[in-house]
Amino acid sequence: MLRYTLKRLLVMLITLWIIITLTFVLMVSIPGSPFNSEQSSNETVQANLEKHYNLDKPYVVQYLLYIKSLATFDFGPSISQPNQTVNDLLGRGFPISFELGIVTIIVAVISGIILGILAALRHNGIIDYIAMGIAVLGISIPNFILATLLIQKLAVDWELLPVATWAGPEYMVLPVIALATGPMAIIARLTRSTMLDVLTQDYIKMARAKGLSPWKIIFKHALRNALMPVVTIMGTLLAGILTGTFVIEKIFAIPGMGKYFVESINHRDYPVIMGTTVFYSAFLIIMLFLVDIVYGLLDPRIKVHQKDGE
Amino acid sequence: MNQLKKQPVTATNIPDHWFKQVKQDESQAEAVYRPSLSYWQDAWRHLLKNKLAMLGLVFLILLGFMAIFGPIFSPYEVNQADLPNQYQPPSKKHWFGTDALGRDVFTRTWFGARISLFVGLMAALIDVVIGIVYGGISGYKGGRTDNIMMRIIEILYGIPYLLVVILLLVVLGPSLTTIIIALTVTGWVGMARIVRGQVLQIKNYEFVMASQSYGTKTSRIIRKHLLPNTMGPIIVQMTLTVPSAIFAEAFLSFLGLGIQAPYASWGVMANDSLGAILSGNWWTLFFPAFFISFTMFAFNVLGDGLQDALDPKLRKSR
Numbered sequence: 194m195l196r197y198t199l200k201r202l203l204v205m206l207i208t209l210w211i212i213i214t215l216t217f218v219l220m221v222s223i224p225g226s227p228f229n230s231e232q233s234s235n236e237t238v239q240a241n242l243e244k245h246y247n248l249d250k251p252y253v254v255q256y257l258l259y260i261k262s263l264a265t266f267d268f269g270p271s272i273s274q275p276n277q278t279v280n281d282l283l284g285r286g287f288p289i290s291f292e293l294g295i296v297t298i299i300v301a302v303i304s305g306i307i308l309g310i311l312a313a314l315r316h317n318g319i320i321d322y323i324a325m326g327i328a329v330l331g332i333s334i335p336n337f338i339l340a341t342l343l344i345q346k347l348a349v350d351w352e353l354l355p356v357a358t359w360a361g362p363e364y365m366v367l368p369v370i371a372l373a374t375g376p377m378a379i380i381a382r383l384t385r386s387t388m389l390d391v392l393t394q395d396y397i398k399m400a401r402a403k404g405l406s407p408w409k410i411i412f413k414h415a416l417r418n419a420l421m422p423v424v425t426i427m428g429t430l431l432a433g434i435l436t437g438t439f440v441i442e443k444i445f446a447i448p449g450m451g452k453y454f455v456e457s458i459n460h461r462d463y464p465v466i467m468g469t470t471v472f473y474s475a476f477l478i479i480m481l482f483l484v485d486i487v488y489g490l491l492d493p494r495i496k497v498h499q500k501d502g503e
Numbered sequence: 504m505n506q507l508k509k510q511p512v513t514a515t516n517i518p519d520h521w522f523k524q525v526k527q528d529e530s531q532a533e534a535v536y537r538p539s540l541s542y543w544q545d546a547w548r549h550l551l552k553n554k555l556a557m558l559g560l561v562f563l564i565l566l567g568f569m570a571i572f573g574p575i576f577s578p579y580e581v582n583q584a585d586l587p588n589q590y591q592p593p594s595k596k597h598w599f600g601t602d603a604l605g606r607d608v609f610t611r612t613w614f615g616a617r618i619s620l621f622v623g624l625m626a627a628l629i630d631v632v633i634g635i636v637y638g639g640i641s642g643y644k645g646g647r648t649d650n651i652m653m654r655i656i657e658i659l660y661g662i663p664y665l666l667v668v669i670l671l672l673v674v675l676g677p678s679l680t681t682i683i684i685a686l687t688v689t690g691w692v693g694m695a696r697i698v699r700g701q702v703l704q705i706k707n708y709e710f711v712m713a714s715q716s717y718g719t720k721t722s723r724i725i726r727k728h729l730l731p732n733t734m735g736p737i738i739v740q741m742t743l744t745v746p747s748a749i750f751a752e753a754f755l756s757f758l759g760l761g762i763q764a765p766y767a768s769w770g771v772m773a774n775d776s777l778g779a780i781l782s783g784n785w786w787t788l789f790f791p792a793f794f795i796s797f798t799m800f801a802f803n804v805l806g807d808g809l810q811d812a813l814d815p816k817l818r819k820s821r
Contacts, residue, residue: 204654208661215667219674333800335750337757338792341777345785436665440757444777458673458758466673470666477663 197489205482212474216467217259221252223463268468271457279468282453289359290438290449297369297434301376306423308377309384310411313419316389324381331378337440340371344444357446368445372437376430380423387419424488428481435477546735549812556808559801566798570620573613580610593786600786602776611767612790618768619749619795622683626748627741629687634694635737639725641695642702653699659692665751672760679762682755686748697740701733735813742806746799753795769795 240249250258262269268279312324347367348356355364391397392415400410442451450469457465512518540548550556577598591601599608641652671685702725705711711728719727753770755761762768767775769791776787 204657204661208658211658212662212667216670219670223674329800329803330796332803333796335753335773335792335795335799337754337777338773338788338796341788432663432665435663436754440754443757455758458669458760461673463673466670470670473666474663477666478661481661 194489198486201482201485201489205478208478209475212478213260213263213471214256216471217256220463220467221255263471268472269464271462271465274462279465279472282465282469283450283472286448286450286453289447290442290451293365293368293372293438293442293447293449294431294434296365297372297376297437298431300369301373301430301434302380302423304373305377305380306384306416306420308381309419310388310416312381312385313388313392314411321385325385328378328381328385331374332382334374336371336375336437337444339374340367340441340444343367343371357444359445359447359449364445364447368441368447371444372434372441375437376434379426379430383422383426384419387422388415391415391419421488421491424484424491427484428477431480431484432477435473546809546812550808553808553811555804556812559803559805559808562797562801563805566616566794566801567620569613570616573616574610577607577610577613579607592784599790600784602772602787608772608787608790611772612769612794615767615769615772615791616794618679618762618766619752619770619798620745622679622686622752622762622768623745623749625683626686626690627744629683630691630694630744631737631741633687633691635698635730635733637691638695638698638700639702639729642699643706643721643725643729645703645706649699649703656692656695659689660696662689664689665754668751668755669758669760672755677755677760677763679766682752682760682762686751690744690748694737694740694744697736698733701736702729705729705732735809739806739810739813742802742809746802749795749798 266280268283271277271279271282308324308327312321315321344356344367347353354366358364397410397415400414405414438449439451439455441447442449443455446452450473453465454469454473456462457469550560589601593600599612602608602611637652637656641649641656667689668685671688672681675681675685706729711724714724714728749769752761752768753773756768756770756774761770761774772791773788773795776784776791
């Protein structure tokens with residue numbers, strides 16, 4: 194298990210390094226200086242600005258400085274809002290995005306698993322068709338369209354829930370539904386197919402034969418094994434939810450990280466785009482790493498494999 | 504019948520003339536009476552039985568047809584603005600209504616289909632080519648080559664796909680080509696993994712070993728034996744790549760990084776009309792949104808159906 198963890202850790206660090214390097218190369222390869230836009234006027238100002246941001250130094254030095262600043266969790270300045278750094282934006286926006294993301298994951302996992310189990314237990318029954326119908330719709334409808342429909346129907350037409358911003362639990366309902374439907378659908382389909390597979394296994398028949406209650410069989414024996422694939426795709430789902438927050442936060446005017454990120458793209462505020470991308474990537478990669486570790490802890494085969502290897 | 508009444512026939516006194524000698528025709532002993540079904544014919548038969556997958560397939564064929572010929576049925580140009588007629592609801596004149604600039608949504612929908620399908624298909628195709636080559640080499644060579652190539656994939660797999668796409672498009676500037684490039688830069692990794700897994704499994708089968716012992720060239724073994732046997736999972740993966748590329752393009756349009764005017768994909772159309780729906784002009788959003796969703800739906804159910812049809816092992820459990 195320790196070897197496995199160390200190996201994953203190494204892969205994680207290399208991936209991070211590649212992203213950081215890629216970001217740097219792309220930043221350098223943008224034609225012109227970031228200060229070439231209409232705001233800057235004379236050459237002295239520009240030269241001073243470049244000096245301030247170390248842009249006059251050779252690329253290698255810039256690269257090392259960049260890595261150094263990232264290692265100390267300094268994600269760089271913002272150009273469109275000169276008084277702010279990416280760290281300020283992260284400090285303000287990230288907690289909100291994180292809250293949205295966590296609630297979304299919890300909702301998606303719980304509802305997805307319940308739908309999947311129901312569908313598997315009533316295989317080819319009405320409940321199965323309804324659950325899979327919801328799942329197919331959830332996969333097919335892009336979240337920004339779902340968000341718009343939800344606002345139109347629930348908030349504007351029926352006035353049940355607030356339209357936008359982030360001021361309390363009731364403001365969370367629509368964005369979370371819009372964001373969680375896709376992952377929920379994927380989890381539901383996956384849970385259903387693995388549950389169907391598991392339920393035909395001999396040890397389930399055995400459990401039935403020895404007279405265990407159906408609930409105990411489902412939760413103690415079947416679900417545990419059926420959940421392994423769900424853990425496997427958690428990383429992908431996290432990435433999807435994270436990128437989903439860009440869109441959802443923009444639509445619902447939630448002052449989270451995603452909204453700042455989209456604004457920085459629209460303003461072509463390169464340092465913020467780069468800084469945020471590195472931050473997001475690091476966050477995701479660390480999450481993937483944690484998912485891998487959890488998977489390693491859950492999956493006995495990895496432990497067995499390690500024993501054989503040593 | 505008369506004879507039967509006179510003398511009841513029992514098992515012991517069956518008259519000889521009732522018997523007829525049938526000569527066994529040795530030459531036909533091995534003949535196959537039913538036409539033999541190839542793997543693909545068999546898969547096709549199974550797919551035909553899957554109603555949902557057929558619905559998807561028919562929809563996609565119709566969509567492809569309309570993407571090519573649809574604009575012919577319309578008297579309007581794609582970007583023909585007609586400001587006095589903005590936000591016309593669907594009518595005989597404008598089947599799908601008009602948008603904020605008075606452009607005909609019907610015409611734009613089919614042009615959008617061209618762009619969206621093109622992006623999706625190209626992304627999938629490039630993924631397949633890179634994935635087959637990379638995964639094929641990695642799986643076939645095995646050993647150390649495989650080890651190194653798989654480590655590279657492992658690292659690339661950890662890179663968040665859409666973030667890199669956004670980053671690339673910010674730097675390269677959004678256009679049809681750069682979007683496709685950005686979508687395939689890390690998109691091929693999944694395909695390569697699948698191909699490698701398949702090749703790894705199939706290369707140990709006897710027919711490959713037989714071929715190797717004849718001294719067949721590696722390239723021929725890969726082309727003639729390994730690839731045809733990996734086609735099933737590759738096709739399934741392709742049908743799932745296309746909708747995810749279409750979705751990614753729509754997502755990028757939403758961030759302002761999608762296809763730029765004068766072209767318009769469904770994503771661009773939907774994004775342009777997100778505000779319009781609140782003022783009640785539902786059709787500007789409805790048609791692109793419907794076609795994005797239904798296309799994703801169609802590809803997904805077709806992919807599921809193909810997976811069932813192409814993998815004989817899966818069939819038994821259903």
